[in-house]
Every structure is written in C-alpha cells, then in structure tokens.
Amino acid sequence: MSPGSVGVVETRYLDLPAPLPLDCGRELSGVRVAYETYGTLSPGRDNVILVCHALSGxxxxxxxxxxxxxEGTREGYARGLGWWDGMIGPGKAFDTDRWxxxxxxxxxxxxxxTGPSSIDPATGEPYGPDFPVITVADMVRCERAFLDVLGVERLAAVAGxxxxxxxxxxxxVDYPDQVTSIVVIASTHALQPQGVAWNAIARESIMRDPxxxxxRYYGTGRSPDAGMGVARMVGHITYLSAPGLAEKFGRRFQNGLNxxxxxxxxxxESYLRYQAAAFVRRFDANTYLYLSRALTYFELGPAALNRIKARTLLIAFSSDWLYPPAASREISEILGSSAEFHVIDAPHGHDCFLLEEARQTPIVRRFLQEATEREGTA
Structure with missing residues (x-):
C-alpha cells in the first residue's frame, strides 16, 4: 500500500472545564485548545499518539x-498542507490506519x-504582556487536561x-506511567548557550521595535512587524546549515550588482526578506516572545530524565548545529537500554526534521511496532 493522505481536515476547539495551574504560581481560566485528529480511536482508547509542534507550528x-x-507553515508546499503531512497518514510513519x-x-x-493575543476574561482586552510566563511543563499540563476531556488516559506515544x-x-518525565513511548526528533534536554543567545537577539529585535x-499593540493599528521580521530572519538562519545555504544560494546575485x-x-537576502514577510502575516509577536522564552527555560537534568519509563526514540541530524546530535546522544546515554538513538547524515540543518521525512519514516514505523509488541497493545 502506498502512503495516502488524511484528506481535508477541520480544526476544532475545546474549552478546558477547570483553571490551568502554571509553574509561575498563577492559573489560567477559560483556556481554549485548538486541535485536529487523524485516524480512528480504538474502542479501548489505547491507540492514541499525540504530536507536538515546534515554535512556529x-x-x-x-x-x-x-x-x-x-500563509502556510511549510515553504514550497500547498498553502493548506499540514506541517508534518509527510509523516502522518495511511501507510506513513504515524500510520492513521492504525493510530x-x-x-x-x-x-x-x-x-x-489561548495565548497573549487572546482575550483576558478579567478585562475584556487581549492579555498582551499580562499573559503569565509559561514553561514547556505548562504546555504539557495543558495537553494532559485536554486529553482528560477526550477521555484518553494513556498515550501510545508522544512525538515531535x-x-x-x-x-x-x-x-x-511528568507522566511516566501514562506514556508508552516517545519520539524525540532534532531536540534536546537543554538549549545550548549559542541557541540561548540567538533567541535573545530575536526577542530583542521585537522589543526594540517602537x-x-x-x-500592548493590539487594536492600535501598529504592530512590531519590522522587529518580528528580523526575529524570523535570525531564527530561520539558525534552522539551516552553512552547506545547505551554500548549495541553495551560493553567492548568486538576484539581479546583478547594483x-x-x-x-x-x-x-x-531576498529569501530572508520573503521569509520575514510571510511569517509576520501569520504569527503574533508576543506569542513569539513567550514561546521563545519557554524553550530557553527548558532544562532536564539526569535526575529528571531518569524518571522516564517510556521507550525512547531519539533522531538527530548531522548538520543540526542548533540542536546538535551530541545532545540526543547524552540523553541516550542517561536512559541506557530504554533508548534508541539515530543520527541521519543530511545537509539541511535543524530543518531536517521537516525535510527528511522519508528517511525518518522507516525508523519511526519500526520503533512504534516494536514498542507495541512489547506492550501487547493496539
């Protein structure tokens, strides 16, 4: 069977029934979650895979x-195509005939x-900078509360x-008895100092835009598009690699030296301006600040990682200098025999996790199959 598409999909929305506690000590009421599902839920509700997106997804x-x-989330693809369409669907890595x-x-x-551009029920105005500081653990807590409403107690896998x-x-780490396996691609247990620095520059470019x-730019008719564009340029370059840029652009002039x-x-240069303009049209600057800060805060030391019971698949890419293979290797060494680690030799930098779907697919499919056989589920 050749891989197929999940077809046309409608994004749905669910309001959490209770306030969401946060690591900062505050709580959010009236949290709304946008979501999509693909495939069929089994009678035992034991075939659920949660897919988590990156910063701009x-x-x-x-x-x-x-x-x-x-604006779509993937360069060079149809405007309405999902950001991981090559990995999700019948016969694909996350096979919706099964999962x-x-x-x-x-x-x-x-x-x-719900995010900083959402309406604060206490004021009737967008949260803006009054939105509470959030962490990756808060994001996961929100996902857990969302799945509780769906009646899903245990996940076959979490991937992203x-x-x-x-x-x-x-x-x-937080729900070790509720996750059978995890698929961790082009990621890390803690951002390297160079990554922290690049993120700081991107945030500064937004906050220094008048x-x-x-x-508090909502409703003013002005938004920090210039700063946001520079932030996207900076971020986008960190997702690529020097060999990849040389192969794609070299030192070619656009229309000749002027x-x-x-x-x-x-x-x-023209490519970066295009990326900036497209991103500004689809993303909120305050959201960029909050999510960038959350991934910068993220850090799981050996004590936290040793709480993991799930079978773990780690995939890294040789040219990814932002989330280097050494970080995934370190996680693998801490987890020992419960982890499987692969490095794919590819030139596209951090963006490999979106561009090298065909090479990831057999690794993920086999891993999920073996995890299922060990558990005797699905």
Whole structure:
C-alpha cells in the first residue's frame, strides 16, 4: 500500500472545564485548545499518539485545511498542507490506519489556543504582556487536561521535533506511567548557550521595535512587524546549515550588482526578506516572545530524565548545529537500554526534521511496532 493522505481536515476547539495551574504560581481560566485528529480511536482508547509542534507550528499537522490560512507553515508546499503531512497518514510513519493521531496548538500559541493575543476574561482586552510566563511543563499540563476531556488516559506515544521533542520528553518525565513511548526528533534536554543567545537577539529585535509598544499593540493599528521580521530572519538562519545555504544560494546575485545599501542584492537576502514577510502575516509577536522564552527555560537534568519509563526514540541530524546530535546522544546515554538513538547524515540543518521525512519514516514505523509488541497493545 502506498502512503495516502488524511484528506481535508477541520480544526476544532475545546474549552478546558477547570483553571490551568502554571509553574509561575498563577492559573489560567477559560483556556481554549485548538486541535485536529487523524485516524480512528480504538474502542479501548489505547491507540492514541499525540504530536507536538515546534515554535512556529500549529494544530494543523496533516491533510489539507478545510479553511486554508493566509500563509502556510511549510515553504514550497500547498498553502493548506499540514506541517508534518509527510509523516502522518495511511501507510506513513504515524500510520492513521492504525493510530489515532492528535495534534494541538500549544498553550501560549496564536493559532487557536489561548495565548497573549487572546482575550483576558478579567478585562475584556487581549492579555498582551499580562499573559503569565509559561514553561514547556505548562504546555504539557495543558495537553494532559485536554486529553482528560477526550477521555484518553494513556498515550501510545508522544512525538515531535524541536520544541515538540521537548514536550515529548517533558511528558515522559511528568507522566511516566501514562506514556508508552516517545519520539524525540532534532531536540534536546537543554538549549545550548549559542541557541540561548540567538533567541535573545530575536526577542530583542521585537522589543526594540517602537511599534511593539510594551506588548500592548493590539487594536492600535501598529504592530512590531519590522522587529518580528528580523526575529524570523535570525531564527530561520539558525534552522539551516552553512552547506545547505551554500548549495541553495551560493553567492548568486538576484539581479546583478547594483551598489545600493537598501535593496537586497544576493539571492539569500531576498529569501530572508520573503521569509520575514510571510511569517509576520501569520504569527503574533508576543506569542513569539513567550514561546521563545519557554524553550530557553527548558532544562532536564539526569535526575529528571531518569524518571522516564517510556521507550525512547531519539533522531538527530548531522548538520543540526542548533540542536546538535551530541545532545540526543547524552540523553541516550542517561536512559541506557530504554533508548534508541539515530543520527541521519543530511545537509539541511535543524530543518531536517521537516525535510527528511522519508528517511525518518522507516525508523519511526519500526520503533512504534516494536514498542507495541512489547506492550501487547493496539
């Protein structure tokens, strides 16, 4: 059977029935979660895989959006295609003929789940900078509360790349008896100092834009598009690699040397401006600040990682300098025989987790099959 599509998918919304406690000591009331599902839930509700997205993703992980957004989440793909469509569907890595796959927009997001651009019920105005500081553990706590409403007690797997992989690790640490396996791709137990520094530069570019207005730009007719664009340029370069950029752009001029200081001359400059403009149209600046800070805070030491009972699959990529293979190797060494570690040789940097789906698929399929056989489920 050749891999197929999950077809047209509608994003749905669920309101949590109780306030959500947060690591900062505050709690959020009236939390709404945007989500999508793919496949069929088994009678025993034991075939659920939760897929977690990276910083700029959303709940639309697979299929074609019933209402396509203004900007898609994947460069070079149809506007309404899910960000991990190559991995989710009949015959794919997360085979929807077998698994019931759930994808949510994480807490703090701006694509349907409560975040800083949402209305604060206490004031009737957008939260803005009054939104509480959140952590990856808070995101996972929100996902757990969401699944409680769906009646799902145990997960066959939690999977994700980058920030999504952090969530998978946090799930296995915080709910060790509720997760059979985790799939952690191009991720880490703690961002390296260089990554922390790049994230700081991206946040500074937003907050130094006068149109940020201290985070209270909603309804003013002005938003920090310039700062947000620079943040995206910085972030996007960290997702790539030097060999990948050289192969894609080299030092080619866009329209020939023009000796100006304001217009892009090289193809790579024009590409970055395009990425910035597209991102600004689909993402909220305050959300970027909050999520960037959350992944910077994230740190799981040996004591935390040793709480993991789930079978663990770790996939890293040779050219990923932002989330280097050494980080995944360190996790593998701590977890010992319960972990399986692979490094895929590929030139695309951190973005490999989105671009090398075909090479990840057989590894993930076999891992899930073996985890299922050990558990005797699904």
């Amino acid at each position: 959303d709940a639309h992980a697979a299929g074609i959006a019933a209402t396509p957004p203004e 019931f796959v759930v994808s949510t927009n994480l807490l703090g997001g701006c694509r349907g789940t 790349g980058s920030l999504g992989g952090m969530q998978a690790l946090q799930w296995a 149109d940020w207005q201290g985070g 000796y100006t200081i304001t217009e892009p001359e090289y193809e790579v």
